[in-house]
Amino acid sequence: MRCLIRTIAAQKETLEYRDAEYVVSEISLGAAGDCTVHLEGRGVLPRHALITQRRDGRVQIKADGGAALLINDKPQRSAVLAKGDTVRIGQNLFTVIGAPFGFDLALSLAIEGAAQEADTLEFELGPMSLAEAGWSRRRWAWLCVLMVFSVGLILPLIWSLWPGEPEARPAHWPVTDNAWSSGPLHTAHRIPGLIDDCGACHEAPFVQVQDKACKNCHEIADHVARPEKAPAFANLDCAGCHREHNEPQTLVRMDEALCVDCHGDIAQHWPEKSALQNVADFDSHPEFTLSLLQQQVGTGDAAKGDANIEWKTERIPLNHPDLAEHSNLKFSHAQHLNADGIDGPDGTQVMQCADCHQPQQNGMLMQPIQMEQHCAGCHSLAFEATDPERQVPHGSPQDVLRSLEEYYARLYAIQGGPVESVHELSRPAQRPGKPPKSFYAAMKAWADERALEAATTLMEESACHSCHEVTVHADKKDASRWTVLPVKLTEVWMPKSRFDHGAHLQIECGECHQAAKSEKPTDVLLPDLKNCKQCHGGEGSNMKVSTGCVGCHGYHQTGIAKGQSQ
Numbered sequence: 001m002r003c004l005i006r007t008i009a010a011q012k013e014t015l016e017y018r019d020a021e022y023v024v025s026e027i028s029l030g031a032a033g034d035c036t037v038h039l040e041g042r043g044v045l046p047r048h049a050l051i052t053q054r055r056d057g058r059v060q061i062k063a064d065g066g067a068a069l070l071i072n073d074k075p076q077r078s079a080v081l082a083k084g085d086t087v088r089i090g091q092n093l094f095t096v097i098g099a100p101f102g103f104d105l106a107l108s109l110a111i112e113g114a115a116q117e118a119d120t121l122e123f124e125l126g127p128m129s130l131a132e133a134g135w136s137r138r139r140w141a142w143l144c145v146l147m148v149f150s151v152g153l154i155l156p157l158i159w160s161l162w163p164g165e166p167e168a169r170p171a172h173w174p175v176t177d178n179a180w181s182s183g184p185l186h187t188a189h190r191i192p193g194l195i196d197d198c199g200a201c202h203e204a205p206f207v208q209v210q211d212k213a214c215k216n217c218h219e220i221a222d223h224v225a226r227p228e229k230a231p232a233f234a235n236l237d238c239a240g241c242h243r244e245h246n247e248p249q250t251l252v253r254m255d256e257a258l259c260v261d262c263h264g265d266i267a268q269h270w271p272e273k274s275a276l277q278n279v280a281d282f283d284s285h286p287e288f289t290l291s292l293l294q295q296q297v298g299t300g301d302a303a304k305g306d307a308n309i310e311w312k313t314e315r316i317p318l319n320h321p322d323l324a325e326h327s328n329l330k331f332s333h334a335q336h337l338n339a340d341g342i343d344g345p346d347g348t349q350v351m352q353c354a355d356c357h358q359p360q361q362n363g364m365l366m367q368p369i370q371m372e373q374h375c376a377g378c379h380s381l382a383f384e385a386t387d388p389e390r391q392v393p394h395g396s397p398q399d400v401l402r403s404l405e406e407y408y409a410r411l412y413a414i415q416g417g418p419v420e421s422v423h424e425l426s427r428p429a430q431r432p433g434k435p436p437k438s439f440y441a442a443m444k445a446w447a448d449e450r451a452l453e454a455a456t457t458l459m460e461e462s463a464c465h466s467c468h469e470v471t472v473h474a475d476k477k478d479a480s481r482w483t484v485l486p487v488k489l490t491e492v493w494m495p496k497s498r499f500d501h502g503a504h505l506q507i508e509c510g511e512c513h514q515a516a517k518s519e520k521p522t523d524v525l526l527p528d529l530k531n532c533k534q535c536h537g538g539e540g541s542n543m544k545v546s547t548g549c550v551g552c553h554g555y556h557q558t559g560i561a562k563g564q565s566q
């Protein structure tokens with residue numbers, strides 16, 4: 001039984017009261033020192049009365065032995081106490097007041113004279129009791145349970161089980177299954193079909209979100225080794241790295257631990273094959289490895305003029321002594337970037353990187369080098385000194401030779417005979433009538449000869465030769481005489497990370513690429529890890545740009561930024 005007894009004492013003008021709380025099985029009242037409530041004054045026996053709680057929870061008072069109790073001013077041996085009842089023992093007047101929440105009984109005790117003030121005090125205590133408002137605690141409890149039940153379970157349940165498509169649900173339902181949400185969805189997911197349909201991700205009740213729910217909408221390239229190949233991935237589901245209901249946090253975990261958990265000790269997670277070096281943090285990051293295109297002997301038929309070359313990507317560490325790009329294109333950056341300038345169509349000009357390297361539309365990497373766009377302005381494919389405007393197409397030897405044959409045949413036809421120089425054409429041909437057959441034969445022979453001569457110069461001495469590796473099959477007298485080795489410039493050197501030129505516009509190209517000093521096309525001009533470390537620190541670095549693994553790598557590797565794997 002928990003009981004509150006408030007003793008009221010009159011002090012001149014003011015009233016003073018003291019509250020005492022008793023948690024006991026019974027309360028004894030009397031003059032004896034060991035009584036629970038010690039009473040004084042005339043007419044109080046050492047053991048006067050006993051307050052106990054009955055089985056039904058109500059509280060009763062009983063006189064002890066021959067003592068007298070005045071209950072509601074009537075002498076009684078015992079009574080069940082209710083609010084408002086008074087019990088007089090000698091000069092002590094007990095009044096039953098409303099018990100605060102959690103108490104079984106509250107009494108005010110006044111020594112005669114101060115008792116009349118008890119009412120005011122009782123008023124202060126009153127509103128603390130539920131019962132006071134006319135409702136038993138039990139009724140309140142039931143009402144609450146019912147409300148929680150319908151708001152938290154029944155209404156949302158009806159909503160979520162509504163037959164048909166999600167759109168068929170009533171527009172103004174008081175409580176939807178949003179009530180069960182553990183937080184707002186990420187903005188990227190606040191879209192029709194997700195915001196109003198928890199089931200799109202939570203496919204089954206009481207089951208964690210399954211990967212296949214995410215994959216219904218997301219076609220993602222998995223991590224290199226995931227999942228069947230590596231045991232480490234068996235327990236790694238989408239929700240492990242992608243948090244929902246966590247706005248404004250990102251949908252993606254970006255911390256280094258995400259990657260370092262495995263990459264700190266890769267062998268442990270990849271027992272079959274562990275060629276990768278451990279990466280415990282950015283400080284201990286290994287030197288970069290590049291993906292370089294390398295020529296291999298292919299299946300082509302060299303006799304037919306096929307280059308017989310295939311390209312394969314090889315991974316070569318950036319600090320490897322034999323690192324070289326074999327693109328079959330001849331080119332010297334140093335020659336073109338000469339600080340004193342280089343001859344161009346409009347006189348000497350100093351070339352800038354941007355004359356040849358323009359960023360791709362997304363700004364990340366550079367557009368591929370194109371002969372017509374970047375070189376042809378200075379490197380003409382003219383073949384006839386007397387007709388510098390005429391150029392051969394930039395194409396295969398076949399195309400080149402055919403266009404030359406056509407050119408010379410036309411000259412012969414117009415002129416009506418062999419011609420030494422284009423200037424002779426100022427005298428138009430004056431031969432009426434149909435020419436004899438022998439004319440065409442002579443024309444073809446002359447044109448073919450001139451074309452082969454011009455092509456040989458282009459291919460073996462001048463234009464083509466200056467930029468290309470051309471193999472000459474000296475015994476041949478047609479287009480199969482030359483094989484122009486295919487040109488393949490590596491476009492993505494670091495496919496397993498991403499790099500954004502757009503984020504580094506403030507930095508001179510030369511800070512990262514030693515192009516101005518490069519004489520040979522085989523030079524590899526890519527920056528190493530040390531370069532990046534000038535400015536980038538790992539996660540949490542505050543001296544430098546803080547970049548976690550995900551800043552430079554995607555988790556879903558293929559096609560993360562470059563549309564290319566390997």
Ligand code: HEC
Nearest residue numbers: 177178180181182189194197198200201208209239243244
């Ligand atoms: C875009 C997918 C997605 C949608 C839509 C979605 N959730 Fe979640 N929810 C998740 C993910 C992921 C988790 C965390 C992984 C887990 O616990 O299964 C999660 C966790 C929860 C949790 C915590 C459960 C736990 O195990 O920690 C509750 C509750 C929850 N979601 C309720 C909802 C409700 C209600 C809705 C509809 C308003 C909803 N979700 C819509 C993806 C989603």
Ligand code: HEC
Nearest residue numbers: 188189193194200201209213214216217238239242251252
């Ligand atoms: C009903 C289809 C649907 C489902 C199911 C779904 N998503 Fe999405 N998710 C989307 C759409 C639409 C976007 C927004 C795409 C965009 O912005 O390009 C998105 C965006 C994302 C993004 C990119 C956020 C960003 O900031 O760019 C991530 C990460 C993502 N979802 C992960 C998940 C995961 C994990 C799950 C499973 C728990 C999941 N999604 C389930 C439709 C879905």
Ligand code: HEC
Nearest residue numbers: 211214215218220236237238241252253550554555556560
């Ligand atoms: C080990 C952690 C990890 C797991 C597991 C994982 N993701 Fe991701 N996910 C990431 C990280 C990190 C990014 C951000 C990559 C970035 O910035 O390029 C991301 C990005 C995404 C994106 C944004 C678009 C994109 O391709 O970059 C989508 C969508 C996505 N994840 C869906 C999924 C789905 C679906 C699954 C489950 C099949 C899943 N993820 C499992 C870490 C993870």
Ligand code: HEC
Nearest residue numbers: 224225230232258259262270273274275276496549553555
């Ligand atoms: C569950 C373990 C695990 C997690 C988590 C993980 N990786 Fe990997 N990662 C691997 C394994 C296994 C390989 C393949 C090892 C091999 O081929 O020898 C790999 C390969 C790689 C590679 C090399 C790719 C290639 O083609 O050679 C890179 C880069 C990489 N992970 C980066 C990351 C980043 C960044 C993260 C964090 C977003 C991450 N990994 C998270 C296990 C993991």
Ligand code: HEC
Nearest residue numbers: 331336351352353355356369509513515521523524525526
């Ligand atoms: C006249 C045109 C031209 C100019 C100007 C030019 N480049 Fe290049 N660049 C090329 C060509 C052609 C290639 C491909 C052949 C090669 O690899 O050498 C190339 C390749 C590159 C490569 C990647 C290939 C490698 O070998 O590493 C980088 C990096 C590069 N250039 C940087 C620069 C920088 C930086 C500048 C300015 C300082 C610059 N380039 C100026 C034409 C040019």
Ligand code: HEC
Nearest residue numbers: 330331332342343344349356369374375377378379466467
């Ligand atoms: C602004 C004019 C200009 C542009 C544009 C230009 N070049 Fe040049 N290039 C020259 C000049 C001038 C020479 C020096 C010729 C000489 O010394 O005979 C030269 C020399 C060369 C040489 C050496 C030729 C030799 O015979 O030694 C090669 C190879 C070459 N350029 C390739 C290219 C390529 C490839 C491009 C396009 C990516 C290009 N150039 C763009 C002006 C240019």
Ligand code: HEC
Nearest residue numbers: 369370371372375379395396397458463464467484486487
């Ligand atoms: C100024 C240097 C230059 C000259 C001169 C030049 N080319 Fe090229 N050529 C290139 C470059 C750069 C590429 C690669 C980019 C492209 O296709 O535009 C290329 C590509 C080619 C290709 C395609 C190779 C492949 O595998 O895709 C052929 C064929 C070719 N050139 C033939 C010729 C012939 C024939 C000539 C002479 C008539 C010639 N080129 C003159 C620079 C030159």
Ligand code: HEC
Nearest residue numbers: 259263279281282288289290494495496497547548549552
């Ligand atoms: C400043 C950018 C940057 C940061 C930060 C970074 N990396 Fe790298 N990482 C690279 C580059 C660039 C490569 C070479 C990529 C390539 O060859 O395609 C690389 C290569 C790797 C490789 C080896 C791939 C291979 O085939 O050998 C792994 C594994 C790797 N990183 C993991 C991590 C992990 C784990 C973290 C976080 C602790 C991290 N990286 C942080 C830029 C970064």
Ligand code: HEC
Nearest residue numbers: 353357365366367491492493494495499504507508509512
């Ligand atoms: C902060 C260092 C940095 C700066 C500054 C920088 N680059 Fe690069 N560049 C790189 C890296 C790293 C790569 C390799 C990217 C890849 O292949 O993944 C690259 C690749 C290249 C390539 C070859 C691949 C491609 O994109 O075609 C060219 C060309 C190039 N850069 C030119 C330039 C030019 C021009 C500038 C100046 C406008 C420049 N870079 C400034 C770091 C830099």
Ligand code: HEC
Nearest residue numbers: 498499500503504507527528531532534535536545551552
């Ligand atoms: C001279 C300083 C400098 C150097 C050197 C440098 N960076 Fe950066 N990098 C920056 C700055 C500044 C940013 C922009 C940071 C931002 O926007 O928050 C940046 C951004 C990036 C980003 C985008 C990060 C993100 O979270 O979006 C990548 C990836 C990156 N750098 C990779 C590299 C790599 C790889 C190298 C070395 C080849 C390198 N950087 C060298 C200064 C540098």
